[in-house]
Amino acid sequence: MPPSANAHDKIFDTPHRAAFEIFGVKLHDARWGGFDCSKAEAEKGGASIFAIALFEHGVLWDELHKKFRYSVPRVWEGRVEANRAKLINLLYLAKRLPMRKVGFLKSEPLRQCAPEHLFTITDIDEETDPGAIWLTLDPEPSNDLSYPYRQATPRAFQLDYCELSRLRMKQEAETQRSLASAVEERRSRLAQAEKVPRKIVVQSVQYDRNPDVIAERLYLANGVCGGCGAKAPFIRRSNGDPYLEVHHVLPLSENGTDEVENTIALCPNCHREWHYGPPRA
Numbered sequence: 001m002p003p004s005a006n007a008h009d010k011i012f013d014t015p016h017r018a019a020f021e022i023f024g025v026k027l028h029d030a031r032w033g034g035f036d037c038s039k040a041e042a043e044k045g046g047a048s049i050f051a052i053a054l055f056e057h058g059v060l061w062d063e064l065h066k067k068f069r070y071s072v073p074r075v076w077e078g079r080v081e082a083n084r085a086k087l088i089n090l091l092y093l094a095k096r097l098p099m100r101k102v103g104f105l106k107s108e109p110l111r112q113c114a115p116e117h118l119f120t121i122t123d124i125d126e127e128t129d130p131g132a133i134w135l136t137l138d139p140e141p142s143n144d145l146s147y148p149y150r151q152a153t154p155r156a157f158q159l160d161y162c163e164l165s166r167l168r169m170k171q172e173a174e175t176q177r178s179l180a181s182a183v184e185e186r187r188s189r190l191a192q193a194e195k196v197p198r199k200i201v202v203q204s205v206q207y208d209r210n211p212d213v214i215a216e217r218l219y220l221a222n223g224v225c226g227g228c229g230a231k232a233p234f235i236r237r238s239n240g241d242p243y244l245e246v247h248h249v250l251p252l253s254e255n256g257t258d259e260v261e262n263t264i265a266l267c268p269n270c271h272r273e274w275h276y277g278p279p280r281a
Helices: 005-011 016-022 039-043 078-096 155-180 183-192 211-221 268-276
Strands: 033-035 049-055 060-062 067-073 100-107 112-125 132-139 245-248 263-266
Touching (some): 016 100, 033 039, 033 078, 039 078, 049 078, 049 112, 049 132, 245 268
Parallel strands (some): 049 100
Antiparallel strands (some): 067 132
């Protein structure tokens, strides 16, 4: 049986900013990644390295392609949204620039880093998965691979990514063939094509949320939105209760807890704002 992650806590012995300083990165623009200069200078070609902290629970072994993977969700929520939105923009920029790109392990519970557990970022994929940017990682020679990286689990992540990747490549190839065909032929196909696209089912990760947490948060809200302070916009047809949606302030996908203290009851409009509105401080 492989050793537990707790047995390896001693490797996380470097403070967050000190770990970045090892690579000359000063964290000018975001909390979890950056260049060895400001973003503005990097856009002008002034950067020689990009570094990012990789939360250890998120580094996955892709058995199918024999690669390490790491996903950065596009939607940042709650109190950390602003910094993580900045990280997304830095990743977009880093993808375009020819430079060294690295990532090192960080422990979320310990708030410390292990810069010797270093990966080279060989690809930044912003197209395959609409919900996340995926990094492909190659361990550098200094990396101690005895750390218990998540191997085949969660398998659903791998299946999702691989299935989305195959679908994207298929669509790209077919689009190129369509562009190369005669306009009349394409328009003839369009006239006969189905108007509703077929559905493709892929596996995904879902959370078995505690119903008591949801019920307690709704009870405490007493029909009032925790975002705008207004009463629930309508009454549930099923039971006559005020309609509010329970949202995790720190998302479950980012190690948030499924407990009442990490939830807020929101009206549908405020809930969408929390997901897609301006970054929250």
